[in-house]
Amino acid sequence: RKEVEQDPGPFNVPEGATVAFNCTYSNSASQSFFWYRQDCRKEPKLLMSVYSSGNEDGRFTAQLNRASQYISLLIRDSKLSDSATYLCVVYDWGNKLVFGAGTILRVKS
Amino acid sequence: EAQVTQNPRYLITVTGKKLTVTCSQNMNHEYMSWYRQDPGLGLRQIYYSMNVEVTDKGDVPEGYKVSRKEKRNFPLILESPSPNQTSLYFCASSDTQTSGITDTQYFGPGTRLTVL
Numbered sequence: 042r043k044e045v046e047q048d049p050g051p052f053n054v055p056e057g058a059t060v061a062f063n064c065t066y067s068n069s070a071s072q073s074f075f076w077y078r079q080d081c082r083k084e085p086k087l088l089m090s091v092y093s094s095g096n097e098d099g100r101f102t103a104q105l106n107r108a109s110q111y112i113s114l115l116i117r118d119s120k121l122s123d124s125a126t127y128l129c130v131v132y133d134w135g136n137k138l139v140f141g142a143g144t145i146l147r148v149k150s
Numbered sequence: 151e152a153q154v155t156q157n158p159r160y161l162i163t164v165t166g167k168k169l170t171v172t173c174s175q176n177m178n179h180e181y182m183s184w185y186r187q188d189p190g191l192g193l194r195q196i197y198y199s200m201n202v203e204v205t206d207k208g209d210v211p212e213g214y215k216v217s218r219k220e221k222r223n224f225p226l227i228l229e230s231p232s233p234n235q236t237s238l239y240f241c242a243s244s245d246t247q248t249s250g251i252t253d254t255q256y257f258g259p260g261t262r263l264t265v266l
């Protein structure tokens with residue numbers, strides 16, 4: 042079983058749609074959780090951290106469920122510019138960041 | 151401008167010819183790391199460094215070496231490259247706290263390596 046698993050997609054959605062991605066992790070001792078965004082052939086960039094209480098940044102909402110060991114990312118009112126690969130990242134003990142393989146989102150007009 | 155730079159950006163080489171990919175950051179970050187990204191596998195950590203002269207293996211260190219003689223530089227060395235090291239490589243840096251890595255990893259633009 043992979044340490045961090047994501048549905049690879051692609052998720053094809055129309056502009057204005059709401060889309061949600063889930064990510065599961067295997068290590069119950071994981072400390073911190075993040076979503077990164079990666080555009081084609083570019084470097085990943087931090088989208089948002091994920092807190093136990095859930096957090097929101099504009100159209101983006103991240104949730105953490107420690108009991109079930111998954112995190113989610115909700116994107117409302119999708120824009121064409123949201124098209125990218127979304128990487129789920131988990132910080133384990135030992136200064137190790139574990140990346141999921143990513144979920145591809147394609148927003149179409 | 152705060153940034154992580156990598157060179158070269160693209161490299162095609164042949165099996166067994168030693169190469170070095172440089173990585174430099176201007177943010178005075180303590181933590182630096184190298185990742186490789188392959189289709190369907192995501193980013194996998196090769197090596198990381200918590201500070202000068204401190205390096206540790208990540209998940210896939212075989213066939214790679216690193217050094218951290220200065221805080222800003224963290225070169226990746228392939229002593230004898232093989233075709234299975236053909237990949238997209240990213241260097242990253244971040245601040246650290248007493249509890250470990252902070253949330254923001256700053257990535258370089260990537261190096262696309264092809265080993266024939």
